Amino acid sequence: DQQVKQNSPSLSVQEGRISILNCDYTNSMFDYFLWYKKYPAEGPTFLISISSIKDKNEDGRFTVFLNKSAKHLSLHIVPSQPGDSAVYFCAASDFTQGGSEKLVFGKGTKLTVNP
Amino acid sequence: ETGVTQTPRHLVMGMTNKKSLKCEQHLGHNAMYWYKQSAKKPLELMFVYNFKEQTENNSVPSRFSPECPNSSHLFLHLHTLQPEDSALYLCASSRGVGSEEQYFGPGTRLTVT
Numbered sequence: 001d002q003q004v005k006q007n008s009p010s011l012s013v014q015e016g017r018i019s020i021l022n023c024d025y026t027n028s029m030f031d032y033f034l035w036y037k038k039y040p041a042e043g044p045t046f047l048i049s050i051s052s053i054k055d056k057n058e059d060g061r062f063t064v065f066l067n068k069s070a071k072h073l074s075l076h077i078v079p080s081q082p083g084d085s086a087v088y089f090c091a092a093s094d095f096t097q098g099g100s101e102k103l104v105f106g107k108g109t110k111l112t113v114n115p
Numbered sequence: 116e117t118g119v120t121q122t123p124r125h126l127v128m129g130m131t132n133k134k135s136l137k138c139e140q141h142l143g144h145n146a147m148y149w150y151k152q153s154a155k156k157p158l159e160l161m162f163v164y165n166f167k168e169q170t171e172n173n174s175v176p177s178r179f180s181p182e183c184p185n186s187s188h189l190f191l192h193l194h195t196l197q198p199e200d201s202a203l204y205l206c207a208s209s210r211g212v213g214s215e216e217q218y219f220g221p222g223t224r225l226t227v228t
Binding site for chain 1: 117119121124155156157158160163165170171173205206207212215216217218219220221222
């Protein structure tokens with residue numbers, strides 16, 4: 001059963017507008033969340049993160065919002081640029097049975113920003 | 116360029132072949148990971164190494180055999196794979212297993228025929 005869900009496989013927005021990517025999780029023990037961006041033929045790259053003690057974290061054009069009661073987080077990109085076109089993965093930090101910290105990923109949302 | 120390299124980038128192998136995937140990180144990190152990404156599935160953690168010691172095997176079949184000779188290098192030895200093992204295999208590293216931010220390599224696209 002998926003613990004991190006990105007229910008929209010794709011999203012298309014116009015350049016200059018806001019992109020909102022959503023992510024839901026089921027495990028209330030998750031306490032740290034990350035967004036990764038992936039271009040074709042490259043590995044995922046870290047974008048922004050948020051701790052569960054916060055409800056918002058901002059870095060330039062990227063803002064992540066966390067709603068713990070709803071087990072929901074979102075990534076806002078304002079203004080969107082064509083270079084933002086990529087697959088965005090939501091991830092949550094969890095622990096393995098062996099005690100190692102691990103990331104649990106969603107399936108990703110493909111964002112296309114049209115010029 | 117994330118500082119994590121993987122070779123080969125693409126690999127086609129038969130079910131009776133033996134091959135190895137290589138990962139190298141130039142970041143001075145102590146933890147390294149293997150992930151598998153199958154079509155339309157989330158990234159799945161396979162193995163975790165911390166200071167060259169394997170700390171996690173996420174119920175991975177024995178036809179996948181990892182090796183970590185030092186903190187900078189990680190291998191994934193493959194033998195008698197199945198077609199369903201075809202996937203993108205990603206290597207990642209982090210400062211330590213408690214460090215949430217992981218740096219990924221570009222991946223190896225594996226096709227098993």
